[in-house]
Amino acid sequence: xxxxxxLTHLRRGTLEYCVLAALRGGERYAGDLVADLGEDGVxxxxxGTVYPMLSRLRRDGMVDTTWRxxxxxxxxxYYRLTRxxxxxxxxxxxxxxxxxxxxxxxxxxxx
Amino acid sequence: MxxxxxxxxxxxxxxxxxxxxxxxxxxxxxIVRDIRGHIEVALADLDNPSDAAVEQVLDSLGTPAEIAExxxxxxxxxxxxxxxxxxxxxxxxxAYEQRPRPRMATRDVATVVLLLIGGIVLPVVGWVIGxxxxxxxxxxxxxxxLIGTLLVPGGLxxxxxxxxxxxxVVTSTGSCETSQAAGAAPxxxxxxxxxxxxxxxxxxxxxxxxxxGPFFTLGWLIRTARRPV
Numbered sequence: 001x002x003x004x005x006x007l008t009h010l011r012r013g014t015l016e017y018c019v020l021a022a023l024r025g026g027e028r029y030a031g032d033l034v035a036d037l038g039e040d041g042v043x044x045x046x047x048g049t050v051y052p053m054l055s056r057l058r059r060d061g062m063v064d065t066t067w068r069x070x071x072x073x074x075x076x077x078y079y080r081l082t083r084x085x086x087x088x089x090x091x092x093x094x095x096x097x098x099x100x101x102x103x104x105x106x107x108x109x110x111x
Numbered sequence: 112m113x114x115x116x117x118x119x120x121x122x123x124x125x126x127x128x129x130x131x132x133x134x135x136x137x138x139x140x141x142i143v144r145d146i147r148g149h150i151e152v153a154l155a156d157l158d159n160p161s162d163a164a165v166e167q168v169l170d171s172l173g174t175p176a177e178i179a180e181x182x183x184x185x186x187x188x189x190x191x192x193x194x195x196x197x198x199x200x201x202x203x204x205x206a207y208e209q210r211p212r213p214r215m216a217t218r219d220v221a222t223v224v225l226l227l228i229g230g231i232v233l234p235v236v237g238w239v240i241g242x243x244x245x246x247x248x249x250x251x252x253x254x255x256x257l258i259g260t261l262l263v264p265g266g267l268x269x270x271x272x273x274x275x276x277x278x279x280v281v282t283s284t285g286s287c288e289t290s291q292a293a294g295a296a297p298x299x300x301x302x303x304x305x306x307x308x309x310x311x312x313x314x315x316x317x318x319x320x321x322x323x324g325p326f327f328t329l330g331w332l333i334r335t336a337r338r339p340v
Contacts (some may be wrong), residue, residue: 046173
């Protein structure tokens with residue numbers, strides 16, 4: 001499997017929780033959130049791909065959004081976690097630690 | 112310069128809109144609007160955005176095809192399934208329980224009712240209508256639709272027919288008839304005649320399956336139906 005393809009597979013099922021986790025600090029403008037997630041090029045390679053995910057998360061009640069006027073430029077859409085979103089992040093954090101430990105343990109075994 | 116910028120951005124958004132054509136209209140419009148907003152905000156910070164600046168913003172967004180692929184993936188998987196199925200570990204159960212559970216869509220209610228008793232009210236046809244509604248609904252996954260179809264085909268019609276058949280068999284079998292007149296339970300009576308006993312046990316088990324099956328399915332479909340949001 002190509003390294004890029006492998007990353008794509010790994011992102012599936014993980015990225016949406018990273019999006020939610022990035023909102024734990026409070027309400028954020030979508031552009032900042034997207035830029036933040038895309039910064040290292042590992043979680044997100046194309047910033048635009050985060051928007052469909054945000055749309056889905058909103059429909060599922062994980063995030064709420066508000067449009068706010070900006071002093072400079074067009075109105076901006078802000079996102080924040082709902083209680084369901086917070087619970088989802090907590091649940092994922094727990095499971096992720098178990099998952100990561102299990103993978104690390106197997107990978108570090110002496111051959 | 113500004114015109115060129117607008118044209119380039121508009122071409123990008125048009126391409127995105129086309130790439131998203133498989134999505135329901137509302138979702139497509141939301142994504143295009145969000146992407147447009149992203150571009151406008153990014154370019155608003157620059158006084159007079161150069162072509163290169165525009166290209167850089169579009170580059171970091173990714174191609175319309177990439178965004179569309181992400182959109183179709185987001186439809187297919189993600190947190191939602193976990194949230195809809197309370198048995199899943201990821202499900203934020205507490206948060207969801209605090210909200211009133213939305214009612215099922217009228218159409219989906221009609222579906223489960225028709226599947227249960229439609230075949231009796233409007234022999235066979237009623238159940239078939241229920242089946243068509245079930246398979247054309249987006250409220251259930253394929254697994255649930257298979258359960259709705261196979262457990263038990265015809266709904267309670269099968270149980271009714273089986274019970275009717277049982278009556279005919281019992282009344283036409285001499286030994287059973289006399290014992291029933293004596294007031295004993297038919298099941299015990301028929302044990303006296305060897306193969307008849309096995310037949311009775313099978314018949315009763317079949318009847319139980321035909322009665323409980325449709326009710327299990329009813330409960331299952333009500334539990335798994337996606338509610339309108």
